[in-house]
Amino acid sequence: MKNFLFAVWTLLLINGNLAAQEKEIILVKAGTNILDYFPFKERYQFPEFRDGKVKFKNGLTSSGRFNYNILTGEMDFVQAQDTMAFSNKKDISYVTVAMDTFFYSNGYVDLISHGHVKIGMKQRILLKEIERKGAYGMTDRNSAIDTYNLVEAGGNFYKLTPNEDWVLGRSKQFYIKDSQGEFILLNKKYLFDLFPLKRDSIKEYLKSNKVDFRSEDDMRKLGDYLDNL
16 A cells, blocks of 8 residues: 555645746747737736836936846836836846845846845746758757857847747746955856865755755755854
8 A cells, every 4th residue: 555655645736846847948830920929928027017126327317117027037027008118227236126135247147145145036038949841740849059159149039930849948047246346157166166175065055955056945055064164
């Protein structure tokens, strides 16, 4: 009986993980508009626009209602019933949306660790690959590489109607704020460079806790640990 229950539990866990992975990948069929695949709740980080404040590098502030657009990588705000994005992003220091703080550092970085050591997350929907039909109807995934930069550089690829099947996926990358106030991609090597005197302690923590640098929960815990070093 125990073996049977364990098998059922394992099957449910596997199915749940597969379902979660499937939600992270979206296939946009040729001839359809990308935006049609992303209703509001999939497109934005918050279920509605929320009160917040933007602080510019010159010290000025402005209040409004904001929401982070994961699809476009923009901080959208409401103005006269229209939804707009900031055109002067490089002048922004940070944006607060309810309890969240987004610093602008070549993209919006959502703080997940608010102590002395600041770790943030960038969320995007990115083009993973383009599926083209090759000979005999076989799918060719190798022909997409040259088009990645073109699509991403435009910033508005979500408005497009592709001629091929596009595979889009969620991307989460984690960054740590350095002594110059810049957010640098967080990895093991940079972590050791940032805390050279604590290298051995950090190395032991990473090993003991099996830290995954792609896990939001692990990065939150890492931020707490570094704050108390």
